[in-house]
Amino acid sequence: xxxxxxxxxxxxxxxxxxxxxxxxxxxxxxxxxxxxxxxxxxxxxxxxxxxxxxxxxxxxxxxxxxxxxxxxxxxxxxxxxxxxxxxxxxxxxxxxxxxxxx
Amino acid sequence: xxxxxxxxxxxxxxxxxxxxxxxxxxxxxxxxxxxxxxxxxxxxxxxxxxxxxxxxxxxxxxxxxxxxxxxxxxxxxxxxxxxxxxxxxxxxxxxxxxxxxxxxxxxxxxxxxxxxxxxxxxxxxxxxxxxxxxxxxxxxxxxxxxxxxxxxxxxxxxxxxxxxxxxxxxxxxxxxxxxxxxxxxxxxxxxxxxxxxxxxxxxxxxxxxxxxxxxxxxxxxxxxxxxxxxxxxxxxxxxxxxxxxxxxxxxxxxxxxxxxxxxxxxxxxxxxxxxxxxxxxxxxxxxxxxxxxxxxxxxxxxxxxxxxxxxxxxxxxxxxxxxxxxxxxxxxxxxxxxxxxxxxxxxxxxxxxxxxxxxxxxxxxxxxxxxxxxxxxxxxxxxxxxxxxxxxxxxxxxxxxxxxxxxxxxxxxxxxxxxxxxxxxxxxxxxxxxxxxxxxxxxxxxxxxxxxxxxxxxxxxxxxxxxxxxxxxxxxxxxxxxxxxxxxxxxxxxxxxxxxxxxxxxxxxxxxxxxxxxxxxxxxxxxxxxxxxxxxxxxxxxxxxxxxxxxxxxxxxxxxxxxxxxxxxxxxxxxxxxxxxxxxxxxxxxxxxxxxxxxxxxxxxxxxxxxxxxxxxxxxxxxxxxxxxxxxxxxxxxxxxxxxxxxxxxxxxxxxxxxxxxxxxxxxxxxxxxxxxxxxxxxxxxxxxxxxxxxxxxxxxxxxxxxxxxxxxxxxxxxxxxxxxxxxxxxxxxxxxxxxxxxxxxxxxxxxxxxxxxxxxxxxxxxxxxxxxxxxxxxxxxxxxxxxxxxxxxxxxxxxxxxxxxxxxxx
Ligand code: SRM
Ligand SMILES: Cc1cc2nc3c(=O)[nH]c(=O)nc-3n(C[C@H](O)[C@H](O)[C@H](O)COP(=O)(O)OP(=O)(O)OC[C@H]3O[C@@H](n4cnc5c(N)ncnc54)[C@H](O)[C@@H]3O)c2cc1C
Ligand code: SF4
Ligand code: FES
Numbered sequence: 001x002x003x004x005x006x007x008x009x010x011x012x013x014x015x016x017x018x019x020x021x022x023x024x025x026x027x028x029x030x031x032x033x034x035x036x037x038x039x040x041x042x043x044x045x046x047x048x049x050x051x052x053x054x055x056x057x058x059x060x061x062x063x064x065x066x067x068x069x070x071x072x073x074x075x076x077x078x079x080x081x082x083x084x085x086x087x088x089x090x091x092x093x094x095x096x097x098x099x100x101x102x
Numbered sequence: 103x104x105x106x107x108x109x110x111x112x113x114x115x116x117x118x119x120x121x122x123x124x125x126x127x128x129x130x131x132x133x134x135x136x137x138x139x140x141x142x143x144x145x146x147x148x149x150x151x152x153x154x155x156x157x158x159x160x161x162x163x164x165x166x167x168x169x170x171x172x173x174x175x176x177x178x179x180x181x182x183x184x185x186x187x188x189x190x191x192x193x194x195x196x197x198x199x200x201x202x203x204x205x206x207x208x209x210x211x212x213x214x215x216x217x218x219x220x221x222x223x224x225x226x227x228x229x230x231x232x233x234x235x236x237x238x239x240x241x242x243x244x245x246x247x248x249x250x251x252x253x254x255x256x257x258x259x260x261x262x263x264x265x266x267x268x269x270x271x272x273x274x275x276x277x278x279x280x281x282x283x284x285x286x287x288x289x290x291x292x293x294x295x296x297x298x299x300x301x302x303x304x305x306x307x308x309x310x311x312x313x314x315x316x317x318x319x320x321x322x323x324x325x326x327x328x329x330x331x332x333x334x335x336x337x338x339x340x341x342x343x344x345x346x347x348x349x350x351x352x353x354x355x356x357x358x359x360x361x362x363x364x365x366x367x368x369x370x371x372x373x374x375x376x377x378x379x380x381x382x383x384x385x386x387x388x389x390x391x392x393x394x395x396x397x398x399x400x401x402x403x404x405x406x407x408x409x410x411x412x413x414x415x416x417x418x419x420x421x422x423x424x425x426x427x428x429x430x431x432x433x434x435x436x437x438x439x440x441x442x443x444x445x446x447x448x449x450x451x452x453x454x455x456x457x458x459x460x461x462x463x464x465x466x467x468x469x470x471x472x473x474x475x476x477x478x479x480x481x482x483x484x485x486x487x488x489x490x491x492x493x494x495x496x497x498x499x500x501x502x503x504x505x506x507x508x509x510x511x512x513x514x515x516x517x518x519x520x521x522x523x524x525x526x527x528x529x530x531x532x533x534x535x536x537x538x539x540x541x542x543x544x545x546x547x548x549x550x551x552x553x554x555x556x557x558x559x560x561x562x563x564x565x566x567x568x569x570x571x572x573x574x575x576x577x578x579x580x581x582x583x584x585x586x587x588x589x590x591x592x593x594x595x596x597x598x599x600x601x602x603x604x605x606x607x608x609x610x611x612x613x614x615x616x617x618x619x620x621x622x623x624x625x626x627x628x629x630x631x632x633x634x635x636x637x638x639x640x641x642x643x644x645x646x647x648x649x650x651x652x653x654x655x656x657x658x659x660x661x662x663x664x665x666x667x668x669x670x671x672x673x674x675x676x677x678x679x680x681x682x683x684x685x686x687x688x689x690x691x692x693x694x695x696x697x698x699x700x701x702x703x704x705x706x707x708x709x710x711x712x713x714x715x716x717x718x719x720x721x722x723x724x725x726x727x728x729x730x731x732x733x734x735x736x737x738x739x740x741x742x743x744x745x746x747x748x749x750x751x752x753x754x755x756x757x758x759x760x761x762x763x764x765x766x767x768x769x770x771x772x773x774x775x776x777x778x779x780x781x782x783x784x785x786x787x788x789x790x791x792x793x794x795x796x797x798x799x800x801x802x803x804x805x806x807x808x809x810x811x812x813x814x815x816x817x818x819x820x821x822x823x824x825x826x827x828x829x830x831x832x833x834x835x836x837x838x839x840x841x842x843x844x845x846x847x848x849x850x851x852x853x854x855x856x857x858x859x860x861x862x863x864x865x866x867x868x869x870x871x872x873x874x875x876x877x878x879x880x881x882x883x884x885x886x887x888x889x890x891x892x893x894x895x896x897x898x899x900x901x902x903x904x905x906x907x908x909x910x911x912x913x
Contacts, residue, residue: 008909016622016648020908027908034622051664054652056625063625065652065660070625081540081551 004092004099010036011096018053018062021100028089029053030098031073033060038091038098039073046071046084104132107404108193108203110183110348112137114146115377115393116209117165122401124173125591126617130405133175134201136193139232140180142166147390149236150422153264159233186352188370205372205404208349208360212342212378212388217252221314227336230261239335243268246334250274250323252311254281256421258339262303263423265337273304273331275311275323285419285430289446290453290469297426297451306331344379344386359386364411366400374400382414389417409600418479420472429475432465432482433457440464445496454496461489473567474498487860513567522568523554523561533565537572545569546588587626589619594847598634607639609646623649630848633735636771637843640885647902653733656905657893658715661708666715668694668707669732670722671768674742674760674780675703684725692718702739702777704730716906720898728768728892735849737839738777740764741789745782745799754799756782759828763797766832767839769890770882773846773855776839791819794842794852795835800824804831808838808864809856817853820861823869837868837875840882 013019013032020043021028027043029052039060043053050066060073070079076088090101107123109116112135120133137143141163148162170177181195192202214229216222226242228235242249243265251262254276262272274281280291295305306325314336315322322332344359355361355369359381366374366382376396378388387393392415402410418431436442436457445454452470456463456478463482468475477498481488488495518531536542536551548565549555555565585591592600597616606612609631613623623631628649635643647655658666670685685705689697695709710718719729731738742760746752760780767778779790780797789812790796796807796819803826810819822838825831841864846855856864868875897906 005911007911012904012909014648014904019904022908022910024912030909048662049664051660054656054660054664056628056651057648058622058624058628059620066662068625 004101006097007100008098009096010038010093010098013038013098016057018055018057020051020053027051027053028100029062030091030100031057031062033057033073036093038093040089040091040100041071041073041076042087042089044086045069046076046078046086047082052086105130105204106202107131107133107205107207108201109133109135109207109209110186110193111207111209111211111377111379112139112141112143112177112179113209113211113377114143114164114390115211115397116207117143118394118397119207119209119374119376119400119404120173120175121165122398123404126401126405126407128173131205133173134178134203135170135175136178136181136183136195136199136201138180138182139234141233142169142177142179144233146232147422149230149233150260150264153236153239153261154267154424155264156424183348186348186373188352188373191372203372205374207400207404208354208368208373208375208379209377210345210348210379212344214338215341215343216338217311217340219311219313221316221320222338224314224316224320225318226316226320226334227314227338230257230337230339231342239265239337240268242335243270247271248273248333249335249337250331250333251337251339252276252323253339253341254278254305254307255284255339255341256282256419258337259298260422261337261339263298263301265335266301266303270335271304272302273306273333275306275309275325275331277308277310279308281305282421282430285434285467286428286469287434287455287467290428290430290455290467293451293453293469294421294426294428298423301425342378342388344381346379349375349379357381364399364413365403366396366412367403374404376400382412385414387415387417389419391415392417409596409603416479416483418475420475427468427470427472429468429472429479430466431475431479432463433459434465434467436464443492443496456495458488458492461487461492463488484858485860486857487862513564513571522564523552526553528552528554530568533568534572537569542569543573586630587624589623589627590616592616594630597631598638598845601634601638607635607642609635609649629735633771633773633848637773637885640888647905654735656712656715657719657729657733657897658710658712659733663709665709665711667732668710668715668718668722669700669702669704669730670727671730671764672704673764673768674740674757676742676757676761681725681727684722684727688718688721691721700732702730702732703741704732704739706732713906713908716897716900716903719894723892723895723898727894729894731769735772735774736776737764737767737770737772738775740767741777741779741793743780743782743787745780749782751785752782752799753801754782754804756780756788756797756799759797759799759804759831760788762828762832763835766836766886769892770839770843770886771889772839772843773848774851776842776852778835792816793819795838797831802826804828806831806834806838809852809861811851811853815853817857820856822861822865833875833879834868836882837878838864840878840885841867843882843885844878 007021015032016034018029018031021030029041029043031039041052043051045052045064047069050064052062054065055062061070063070069082077085092099143165145162145164148157151157183193184196185194192200194200214231228238249265249270249272251258252275254274262274266272280288281295310326311323312326313324320336322330324330346356346360349360350356360375360379361381362368362375366376368375377393396412399410399412421428441458443456454468457465462485466478516530520530522530533552533554542548555562586594612631632646632649652660658668692714694707698706700706740760740763742757745756746754763778776794778795779788779793781788781790782799790798791807792810792812798805803824805824806822807819808822811817842852
């Protein structure tokens with residue numbers, strides 16, 4: 001993946017929620033914040049691999065459903081004091097289409 | 103133009119009011135402050151440690167000049183206000199400065215009471231109130247040797263201790279036979295006096311001062327019995343008097359203090375008053391805790407939020423003399439209607455007394471071991487019924503099991519590798535290191551950095567004890583009124599009250615009205631608000647799925663590998679061959695890796711992939727099942743036993759009644775999970791007496807039990823009452839549930855809720871007041887109309903499909 005890939009319509013992703021995008025090799029969680037900005041993270045929590053797509057989104061963070069680590073949507077990194085990052089993908093919204101960069 | 107707010111008195115209560123106000127509405131007012139003292143605002147309480155050379159003036163400043171500048175507050179330091187013109191709405195200071203106001207706060211505090219004896223105006227006679235007094239005392243201690251302090255109360259003893267630390271020879275003169283008579287009983291007072299004497303303090307008890315001796319400067323004191331004592335410095339600490347002169351001259355109604363109502367307004371509604379100068383419901387306070395509560399209320403009104411009321415405070419006292427542990431609160435003397443529980447160990451210098459009225463703590467005094475003081479005080483304020491643990495209460499909370507406050511020495515003695523938090527595997531050493539290396543001061547800090555106490559919370563007491571032990575005096579307990587989360591300063595009760603009274607019907611409305619600090623809340627407050635709104639406005643509120651924890655959003659229990667478990671409801675635990683066959687078919691069709699009979703009398707299907715859920719639910723729904731809500735803060739199960747139909751001891755149809763109860767209550771959302779059980783006789787095979795609502799059938803009817811809990815901390819139910827018919831069981835059950843749903847805090851199970859509010863309060867609503875019971879039951883039935891819609895069926899029919907379907911792309 002090296003170019004922009006169309007993944008969904010903005011309205012397919014619930015506000016303050018997420019969708020799982022499944023590729024041949026992995027799962028990516030695509031989030032939509034209250035301000036309609038869109039973020040994409042590898043769907044694996046840096047703690048014990050919890051599915052971040054299932055967490056509660058607030059501001060630009062998601063709280064992992066398994067043990068409540070708070071992950072920053074912008075860079076995929078756990079908020080202090082926890083440590084660890086998951087991969088963050090670049091996103092863009094053009095009109096009502098959401099794109100991901102591999 | 104902005105409204106103008108003027109504050110007279112740059113002290114602790116006044117400036118706290120401004121701080122609270124600026125938090126609520128930073129822009130509303132142009133603020134001007136007059137302060138007679140030539141400083142910013144400082145922590146007056148800490149003057150005692152300053153006098154004892156344990157702290158410096160710099161360390162006790164609360165708001166320096168920069169703070170006033172940063173917040174656009176005009177500060178006139180060193181200027182005393184001499185008049186208020188209420189007609190022109192202008193205040194005037196001694197140097198002629200004037201300031202006009204739209205609203206005014208008077209927070210002039212109090213002044214030391216000086217005994218009206220001849221010679222009291224001599225040089226070297228001072229009170230103990232401000233930095234100036236401390237400076238005078240420090241200076242005097244360099245020149246003179248002999249100090250006398252009149253007054254054996256809190257302030258007097260702290261002054262005496264400080265002067266002693268400065269090398270002076272100090273005698274405390276007290277009118278009565280025992281010290282601190284307003285806070286201590288005779289036993290504790292004698293122990294205190296003994297420890298202070300051991301430190302070198304001298305006492306003249308039962309001595310009434312008649313005259314201050316000397317020419318210009320004080321040289322001694324003469325007492326009513328004719329005896330005398332020499333003194334070069336005389337500190338009067340016999341009490342304080344509210345500083346009301348200014349208010350009185352302005353024609354405001356004053357008695358002992360400036361009289362205010364529950365919203366801290368004086369008789370002129372444009373003029374507020376807070377602090378020691380105030381008299382509220384007949385009481386003048388002399389400690390900061392109540393003044394800070396007053397400040398909050400005044401700020402709330404000045405910001406025009408209009409929801410807060412000050413209803414008076416219960417206060418507690420500690421003495422700030424290093425090495426002396428003393429705690430006192432409430433009615434520690436008792437009367438004919440109270441009982442006393444006393445523990446005294448002269449050898450180790452420990453004394454504890456608890457005064458009980460109707461099994462509730464009315465007051466307590468502790469000396470030597472005060473670790474449980476805050477716990478007793480909390481129960482005193484909450485009116486907790488202590489009958490269940492009164493025989494161990496004197497041994498403290500640690501004695502009640504792990505959930506309590508461990509005591510200091512206990513944690514001190516633990517090895518570094520002792521596990522403190524079993525949930526997160528955190529040892530003592532980890533916590534102590536984090537506290538000292540990362541400079542942590544609060545329980546929340548420790549939770550965030552180490553995860554200790556962040557899960558089930560049963561080690562909270564131990565962590566607090568470690569904090570206290572590691573930080574020493576710098577650690578202060580969390581405030582008694584805890585905010586819901588860091589997005590707000592308001593407590594659960596404030597929020598529930600606002601939702602109901604202000605008719606707030608959306609999460610945004612709540613956040614706007616209560617001025618949330620974050621735009622869309624956090625993972626703690628969103629689920630709580632969602633529940634409160636749902637419980638209060640069942641007809642109108644639209645459930646917000648994005649504010650629900652994943653289990654409730656996906657209607658299954660998330661497992662460690664990201665799969666889900668599925669538990670179909672089996673009403674009362676009953677099932678038929680075709681039910682079991684349908685479940686078996688579903689398991690084969692979806693290759694369910696494991697099945698298990700649960701502790702809740704139904705069958706759990708583990709390891710289901712999220713995208714298979716709707717399909718599986720369709721098959722289960724077609725076979726007549728509904729969701730078991732095994733994943734929700736909701737009604738879970740109704741356990742039943744065999745009962746009269748089969749069992750040789752059964753007295754009633756416990757299975758049938760269990761089914762009826764489950765039909766009544768399934769689908770209802772709760773503050774926490776809620777479990778029921780019905781046993782057919784007192785042998786109690788369905789374990790009804792550790793359920794949130796349990797029924798034990800007897801020959802003559804049905805015994806109802808409430809507030810039980812298995813789980814982390816087992817609690818046996820309280821007996822509520824006995825009823826005659828199944829219809830009554832249903833009505834009482836619905837009413838109890840509804841009261842719990844309306845009043846408990848989110849994530850508070852019935853057991854801690856009943857303990858917090860007291861069984862009497864539940865009985866009052868459900869037993870004594872028939873109309874209220876019926877009304878509660880009606881509200882429950884109404885809310886069930888909207889709740890008993892099977893979420894599985896809806897989703898099997900396509901609702902929320904995007905929750906369950908991943909987007910597939912090839913890349
Ligand atoms: C499936 C079951 C165990 C079993 O196989 O028997 C179970 C499984 C879980 N229990 Fe339980 N509990 C189960 C009966 C019980 C019982 C027994 C009972 O209800 O009679 C208790 C003690 C009684 C009680 O609640 O008072 C019980 C006390 C707990 C507690 C402690 C509650 C407490 O107030 O202290 C928790 C933790 C919590 O809720 O915070 C818990 C939490 C859990 C969770 C939901 C843990 C979680 O948050 O993920 C488990 C889900 C496992 C999963 O992955 O699906 N489970 N759990 C039982 C489901 C019953 C059902 O049919 O719905
Ligand atoms: C030594 C000491 C130890 C204490 N220890 C404790 C303790 O351990 N725990 C506890 O809870 N409480 C303690 N207190 C009590 C606590 O400090 C007071 O309850 C609190 O400071 C009262 O706040 P306030 O704002 O009402 O008054 P103050 O803090 O006294 O503020 C009033 C201010 O108004 C100014 N002022 C008065 N009249 C005018 C005027 N006309 N114009 C302009 N300015 C004016 C005064 O100069 C003063 O600065 C202690 C007090 C002292 C003195
Ligand atoms: S409680 Fe005892 S008597 Fe009653 S049904 Fe169960 S076993 Fe039978
Ligand atoms: S796996 Fe995400 S917090 Fe543990």
